Amino acid sequence: xxxxxxxxxxxxxxxxxxxxxxxxxxxxxxxxxxxxxxxxxxxxxxxxxxxxxxxxxxxxxxxxxxxxxxxxxxxxxxxxxxxxxxxxxxxxxxxxxxxxxxxxxxxxxxxxxxxxxxxxxxxxxxxxxxxxxxxxxxxxxxxxxxxxxxxxxxxxxxxxxxxxxxxxxxxxxxxxxxxxxxxxxxxxxxxxxxxxxxxxxxxxxxxxxxxxxxxxxxxxxxxxxxxxxxxxxxxxxxxxxxxxxxxxxxxxxxxxxxxxxxxxxxxxxxxxxxxxxxxxxxxxxxxxxxxxxxxxxxxxxxxxxxxxxxxxxxxxxxxxxxxxxxxxxxxxxxxxxxxxxxxxxxxxxxxxxxxxxxxxxxxxxxxxxxxxxxxxxxxxxxxxxxxxxxxxxxxxxxxxxxxxxxxxxxxxxxxxxxxxxxxxxxxxxxxxxxxxxxxxxxxxxxxxxxxxxxxxxxxxxxxxx
Ligand code: GBH
Numbered sequence: 001x002x003x004x005x006x007x008x009x010x011x012x013x014x015x016x017x018x019x020x021x022x023x024x025x026x027x028x029x030x031x032x033x034x035x036x037x038x039x040x041x042x043x044x045x046x047x048x049x050x051x052x053x054x055x056x057x058x059x060x061x062x063x064x065x066x067x068x069x070x071x072x073x074x075x076x077x078x079x080x081x082x083x084x085x086x087x088x089x090x091x092x093x094x095x096x097x098x099x100x101x102x103x104x105x106x107x108x109x110x111x112x113x114x115x116x117x118x119x120x121x122x123x124x125x126x127x128x129x130x131x132x133x134x135x136x137x138x139x140x141x142x143x144x145x146x147x148x149x150x151x152x153x154x155x156x157x158x159x160x161x162x163x164x165x166x167x168x169x170x171x172x173x174x175x176x177x178x179x180x181x182x183x184x185x186x187x188x189x190x191x192x193x194x195x196x197x198x199x200x201x202x203x204x205x206x207x208x209x210x211x212x213x214x215x216x217x218x219x220x221x222x223x224x225x226x227x228x229x230x231x232x233x234x235x236x237x238x239x240x241x242x243x244x245x246x247x248x249x250x251x252x253x254x255x256x257x258x259x260x261x262x263x264x265x266x267x268x269x270x271x272x273x274x275x276x277x278x279x280x281x282x283x284x285x286x287x288x289x290x291x292x293x294x295x296x297x298x299x300x301x302x303x304x305x306x307x308x309x310x311x312x313x314x315x316x317x318x319x320x321x322x323x324x325x326x327x328x329x330x331x332x333x334x335x336x337x338x339x340x341x342x343x344x345x346x347x348x349x350x351x352x353x354x355x356x357x358x359x360x361x362x363x364x365x366x367x368x369x370x371x372x373x374x375x376x377x378x379x380x381x382x383x384x385x386x387x388x389x390x391x392x393x394x395x396x397x398x399x400x401x402x403x404x405x406x407x408x409x410x411x412x413x414x415x416x417x418x419x420x421x422x423x424x425x426x427x428x429x430x431x432x433x434x435x436x437x438x439x440x441x442x443x444x445x446x447x448x449x450x451x452x453x454x455x456x457x458x459x460x461x462x463x464x465x
Contacts, residue, residue, distance in 0.1 A: 002397050002458040009112070009408025010453040011073030012066065012430060013366050015119035015163065017049045018417040020079065022056035026094035029085035031121035032131070032172075033420075036179030047423030053415050054438050059102050065431060065440060066414065067109040069450040074111050075365055075410050076102070077119035077163065084144045087123035087137075091147045099148070103155050113156050114365075114410070116217060117145050117202065119163040120178065120420075127180050132168060132191035135281065138198035145202040149209050158213040160298055160365070161202045165195040165248060166219055175317035177421055185320030186268040190281050196251055200289035207292070215296030216252055217365045220245050220353055222304040222345035226328060232309030236325045239264075240307050243319045253357055254291030264321055297357055298365030300412070301346050301392075303339035306330065335388065336370040336426055343391035350399035350406060361407045367392050368412035370419070370426040373443065380432045380443035386463050389449060393458055411449060415440070 017033050037048040055062055066074055080087070082095030099115070106113045118141065126137050145161065162168070171178035174188030182188075203214045221244040225233035247261045257265075266279050308326045315322030330340025346367065353362060369388040374381040389411060400406050416429035424435060430446035433439070452458055 001455070001460055002394065004397065004456050005400065006456075008456060009073045009363065009410075010456075011071045011075060011112070011114070011408065011410045012069075012414040013075035013114075013410040013412050014055070014414050014417065015077040015116070016079035016082075017052075017077075017119070017121045018413075018419070019053040019055040019415055021049065021051040021054045023048075023050050025056060026082070026098065027085050027092045028079065028082040028095060029087075030124040031079070031081045032124055032127045032179035033121050035124050035127075036181050039181065042179075042181060043421055044423040044425055047418065047425075049418055051435070051438070052418050053433050053435075055415070056098060058438065059098075060105055061440065062414065063102070063105040063109060063111065065442070066106075066111055069430070069442070069446055070453045071111060071450075072453070073114055073408060073410065074106055074414070075114040075116060075160075077116040077121075078148050079121050080118060080141075080144055081121060081123040083147055084123065084140070087126035087129075087140055089140070089143055096148070096151045100151060103152055107155055112158075113152075114158055114160065115148070115152065115156055116160045116163050117141075117148060118161065118168075118198070120168055120172075122180075131180055132173065132194045132198075133187045134190075135194060135197070138194045138201055141198040142201035142205045146205050146209055149206050149211055153209065153211060158215065158296060159206055159211050160215045160217050160296070161199040161206075162195060163217045164219040164300060165192060165199070165216075166244060168195055170318035174320060177318075183317065188318075188320060189265045189268055192247065193279075193281050193286070196248065196290045197286055199252070200286075200292045203292040203294070204289065213295040214292075215294060215298055215363075217298035217300060218248055218252075219300040219302075219366075220249070220349050222301075222349045222352075224304050224306050224345070226306055226308035226326075230309065233307065236307045236309045236322075240305065240319060240322065240325065243322070244305070249353070249356055251287050251290040252294065253360075254288075256287040256291070268320060294357075294360055296407075297353060297360050297362050299349060299353060299362055300366035301349055301364065302337075302367065302369070303330070303335075304342050304345035306340075335384070336372055337422070339369075341369070341388060341391070343395035346392050346395040347398045347402070350396065350404045351402055354399070354404035354406075361405045363407050364396055364409045366410060366412035367396075368428050368430075370428050373427060373432055375432075378441070380441055382443045382445045383463075385430075385443070385445040386448045389445060390458065390462050393452065394462075397458070
């Protein structure tokens with residue numbers, strides 16, 4: 001048996017837009033994902049956030065499922081456009097009522113609520129006024145955070161501000177693969193800065209309001225050279241690591257932006273249009289704000305990133321300035337997303353973040369895999385997912401054994417859901433969702449995971465089929 005520490009937090013994660021549906025209910029205003037999904041070609045199959053898993057109406061059933069699986073914690077996100085429709089400063093009580101009921105249902109089953117305040121669903125009206133490229137959005141986020149804390153803070157101990165600012169900034173404003181679908185490197189850097197500022201301002205405001213534990217969820221990359229003996233490949237690793245990891249972690253951990261990243265960003269100007277050269281979004285006290293004290297770093301991890309130096313390669317648009325770097329696909333086994341399966345990369349990431357952030361507890365806030373399900377006699381067979389989870393839990397345990405202060409593990413995801421630009425075609429759930437009937441069926445992996453949670457341990461031998 002591979003035992004986990006007492007009090008290790010076991011759970012699952014979801015996000016609002018991916019599961020709730022009911023996008024017009026109780027005063028919610030459109031988010032950038034409603035707008036983006038309505039653009040032809042933006043999301044596979046033309047899918048949108050409706051009906052998703054209809055969780056807004058079926059949350060009781062979903063909480064009961066979590067209890068059946070013995071989960072101890074549930075990470076969900078709060079939809080900003082439900083709480084502050086149109087991004088205005090007026091709080092919509094009906095929107096808060098939903099999360100109030102959800103938190104009560106979780107507490108009634110002894111499941112710890114772990115809310116994330118922003119998982120990519122910016123109110124569209126704020127995007128119309130510049131979105132994350134402007135400072136006002138960061139300031140409004142702090143106000144929204146306080147409104148949620150005022151209502152749920154008596155039952156929620158641990159808050160996380162943003163989910164994966166890398167994705168919001170680089171996929172939303174750099175490569176355009178995610179909402180709002182902009183393709184402008186300068187805007188991507190301005191957005192990243194204002195996202196980090198939003199985190200810092202919200203952390204300060206939550207702390208002042210009495211929040212006990214405040215964290216940020218990042219998606220650190222395990223950047224690996226195709227040829228570890230190539231100095232050029234190692235230079236490529238350094239740049240991609242900078243653009244993915246150090247540019248976020250260093251300021252968040254109170255050390256400010258790294259010099260090489262400031263220099264890199266300044267090649268792209270401010271993102272505010274003509275007349276705004278240089279980093280004019282960076283104000284004197286911003287880095288101090290971004291470095292507000294932190295009680296938890298959430299780590300989302302799926303797959304390593306391979307890079308090789310190749311003169312003339314176009315680079316990858318989410319990484320502005322990565323021309324001359326090739327991002328080859330994985331050579332080994334992959335999931336249904338085409339992402340490589342290499343659990344050792346999770347150990348590496350946890351050890352690295354642990355070393356970078358001494359004294360700050362870590363939690364795996366997302367880890368999981370998409371696989372097509374085989375449904376046999378009503379049973380959902382997903383041995384691939386069990387193998388993935390087993391391997392990554394062993395890798396998390398290896399990080400614990402190496403001294404990393406890892407407090408918990410949350411599987412992505414509780415339910416099959418709206419997989420962003422991939423729509424409903426990619427299934428990450430422990431629980432299968434039949435979207436036509438909204439019927440939930442626990443997959444083999446859900447039963448397997450429930451038994452791991454109950455034992456607080458993995459069996460000594462990896463599972464067979
Ligand atoms: C998470 O993001 C999200 O938090 C969650 O909502 C989502 O459902 C889940 O993953 C599964 O996708 O994008 O081509 O550069 C993970 C996002 C995935 C971003 C891997 C970086 C690398 C390939 N990360 N991705 S690419």
